């Protein structure tokens with residue numbers, strides 16, 4: 001008999017019954033029930049570009065809707081967003097003044113520099129806002145690379161890691177709740193944790209590691225906003241090659257061992273497999289997707305051309321990150337989601 005292996009309880013023609021799925025999602029509510037996770041306002045971390053020109057308020061052409069602000073302007077800009085439910089931001093400093101960049105990136109943690117001033121300002125004005133700081137040297141170095149260089153132009157890993165850790169500790173001292181090293185120097189998580197312990201700040205500082213940060217073609221608008229393009233060469237010897245899934249796994253495992261409290265996967269849409277693996281390898285840590293500037297700009301460009309609806313595509317992409325295991329999202333769409341998640 002053809003159906004000898006068929007279970008007793010199956011009907012003669014099972015496809016009649018078991019192939020039917022559409023009854024399970026024909027209503028808007030039953031479609032919502034399919035979602036295992038929902039986007040919430042508290043998942044969003046909004047990138048801020050803060051320059052050393054205190055009255056700065058400059059639109060970034062390649063990042064629609066995003067501006068660079070000086071410290072005199074940022075509080076008023078954030079007030080309505082916080083009223084709508086903004087919980088967290090990540091600060092990127094942008095020194096623009098003549099002579100504000102040098103080989104060591106001194107302006108990164110200058111007490112009078114844009115970042116330290118912004119941390120203090122935001123902590124004073126918004127006691128409930130969670131203040132995260134990107135930690136890197138590229139915005140502050142004259143050469144535009146993410147670490148300290150040898151005379152030959154190659155990276156000095158040891159000096160870089162020491163400098164990165166010192167900057168991170170100074171941000172924490174100024175009041176940052178979280179530091180997020182994006183430099184990709186080997187060993188910086190351990191060095192930062194050691195620095196935080198030495199400063200007595202280890203039990204109140206969240207170290208968010210950009211573990212799986214790939215070099216590639218999606219950071220252009222950010223470099224316009226942060227004026228951080230390297231003056232020579234590229235970042236391919238420290239950011240991961242896009243094909244390097246194995247390297248991402250190694251970086252993740254190392255950063256977990258060195259004590260990272262959270263993991264960033266970046267970029268996001270093109271690297272959902274990495275995000276999924278990160279959520280499995282680092283299952284005890286929150287995974288954060290970084291929807292980077294190029295991804296944001298592409299969706300805007302497509303919407304402008306009438307190819308996609310901006311809100312629909314933003315939900316589709318950001319829900320993808322949750323499906324892939326992310327719990328947090330750094331996104332330039334944050335102000336939009338604060339509106340959209342209120343309407344919903």
Ligand SMILES: NCC(=O)CCC(=O)O
Nearest residue numbers: 182218219222292293294
């Ligand atoms: N550390 C931040 C970046 O390198 C770029 C992010 C972006 O393109 O939005």
Ligand SMILES: [Zn+2]
Nearest residue numbers: 136137138146
């Ligand atoms: Zn950098």
Ligand SMILES: [Zn+2]
Nearest residue numbers: 136138182183
């Ligand atoms: Zn970076």
